[in-house]
Amino acid sequence: MNRLRSIGAGGRVWNVAGAGALATLLLSSAPVLAQEPGRSGFYFGGHMGYLFGNGTATLADPIGIQSAGGTTPYGTLYGGVHAGYEQHFASRLMLGLELDMSFPNYSDLANVLSYRATGTGTANEQLEYLASLRGRAGYDMGSWTPFVTGGIAWASTRYSRTDLTTGNEDASPGNIRVGWTVGGGLDYRLDPRWTTRFEYLYTNLGLSGFVFGSAPARYDSQYSLNQFRVGLNYKFGVEDEKKAKADDRGPGSWEIHGQTTFIYQGYPPIYALYSGTNSLPPEGQSRETWTVSGFLGVRLWQGGELYFNPEFLQGFGVANTVGAAGYPNGEAQKSNFPYPRFNVSRLFLRQEIGLVGETETVDSDYGQLSGVKDINRVTLQFGKYSVKDIFDTNAYANDPRIDFLNWSIWAAGAFDYPADRLGLTWGLTAELNRKDWSVRAGYFLVPFESNANTLDTALFVRGGYVGELEMRYRPFGQEGAFRLGTWLNSVYAGSYNQATVLANPDLGLNANDTIPWTRQGRTKYGLYLNFEQALSDSVGLFGRFSWNDGRNEIMSFTDIDTSLSLGVQIKGTLWGRPDDRVGIAGAWNNISGDHSAYLAAGGLGPLVGDGALSYASENVFEAYYAFQLAKGIVATADYQFLGNPAYNIVRGPVNVFSGRLRMSF
Secondary structure, three states: OOOOOOOOOOOOOOOOOOHHHHHHHHHHOOOOOOEOOOOOEEEEEEEEEEEEEEEEEEEEEOOOOEEEEEEEEEEEEEEEEEEEEEEEEOOOEEEEEEEEEEEEEOOOOOOEEEEEEOOOEEEEEEEEEEEEEEEEEEEOOOOEEEEEEEEEEEEEEEEEEEEOOOOOEEEOOOEEEEEEEEEEEEEEEOOOOEEEEEEEEEEEEEEEEEEOOOOOOEEEEEEEEEEEEEEEEEEOOOOOOOOOOOOOOOOOOEEEEEEEEEEEEEEOOOOEOOOOOOOOOOOOEEEEEEEEEEEEEEEEEOOEEEEEEEEEEEEOOHHHOOOOOOOOOOOOOOOOEEEEEEEEEEEEEEEEEEOOOOEEEEOOEOOEOOEEEEOOEEEEEEEEEOHHHOOOOOOOOOOOOOOOOOHHHHOOOOOOOOOOOOOOEEEEEEEEEOOOEEEEEEEEOOEOOOOOOOEOOOEOOEEEEEEEEEEEEOHHHOOEEEEEEEEEEEEEEOEHHHHHHHOEHHHOEOHHHHHHHHOEEEEEEEEEEEEEEEOOOOEEEEEEEEEEOOOEOOOOOOOOOEEEEEEEEEEHHHHOOOOOEEEEEEEEEEOOHHHHHHHHOOOOOOOOOOOOOOEOOEEEEEEEEEEEEEOOEEEEEEEEEEEOHHHEOOEOOEEEEEEEEEEEO
């Protein structure tokens, strides 16, 4: 676009020598400040970066008249959203107003701004979110717009104190503290609707304090924080330009998708002869989860693609994501966040090498750029992603944001795939694809110990190895596929049998107390079978069988050693709603003898452990109806029956009711 244009009736050139000149210009040169069409308007975007600085805090404890104070550094990855309005004038002046909100990383302790301890207690202050309302002023240079910004800032924080004498914890509700922020940056125009941003902000949160009711101890703090961040903005109401090449898919082309999924789930009171640490509360409970994510793909060179998937995660699973091996909410990961927390869920590089021959056209989707590919190809992928993105996929039961919610239905239950508590890891995958079959293999980092967020970086000494053969076929003209997968994890894990032997009730030691004593380098291995078959244009059948050796600790997924699932998905074509879906499925889950003996002796797994065990197979039934309200907006009603939850015949059954709302583009 030609950026040269007339700037006023008198041909005056805008030249600011100071604040007085700017004021004179605003008051006396109305023609110069005529609105620049096509550039002004409201926008919305997301950002991520690194938040760091210093926290000065003091804990004053009246017991023994003790106090502890000082300044300590703070730093974490973070992400957030922002929205605003900007006005571009013919003089190239840009003025705007922006509201933003940022959230710390999901990892352990990333939200702890400061920490103090005395001889009688420890206390900390945790960041829930950081926000600001800022004015912006910049100079439009065409593709680039440098700007300065400043305004008010505020943060929501919580205080927590633990009494070292009693072990009691005293926590505050959310507390709003106010400060100020200044900064600057650059906006870069990608096209008429999209801009990217590079920005720095300095934020000062002045002295503030809180008095705990139990001591009463007082915690005072103040913070000096820096934010370096990059962002992506979408401007509303701007007409798109016609590109010189409408279907350009060469190097530098990019595509973006987004989604948000809200799930509300609960169950009424259940029968329970006894309960333990990892039990569903017998009085019943309801909880919600919410995710917001973007998925950006960029074509770097021929066959080379970079993908980036930032997400915000908020909410709780029922019982804090424990109580059943076939857990009823696939969006409820093994972390609980009362406020949204940020995570770089996926960041990976993919290289495809075409082997010539027949080609296929693929559509733009999450984790996939549109274009034409050789059917015969080799694909290499390296970075952070989920093992389930590539292995054990299924057209009818694969994603709890879209289809079934139960863990033992959307995945092979006994497949202990490498992952942190959010289901993600770092790895390398290689795949050879042919028209009727594919073979793929991968190496992935495993958790440092069972159900941990920290990944073990002892490369090839520790790690997960996964291989899969996929066969595709078309009986009677209907598409089908069969997958055989094998896996082996080399991990630092405990032995169920050894922990059970070491347990000694007379000494007050149960198997959960003793299993850390048995941890050493061990292997765990298993296999899965996975099939999908279209029976007609509207009906599809699927099923899975999975097994693992059941000797050592589950590391990443859930407490299942053998699982069998079978189900059907039906499109609404039969009743005139082709975009609706009905799903019906069941799963039968079991554990090994060593595993059940460990639980009976008081052992705990990632999801199950009632303190004792009257063993029986866990049975799952799930049915859902997904109703498309509009393009990209789907509401789902879901029901699940859990028989013998956590393999305990004296608990349950459980009737779980869920509502899911998903919006995507």
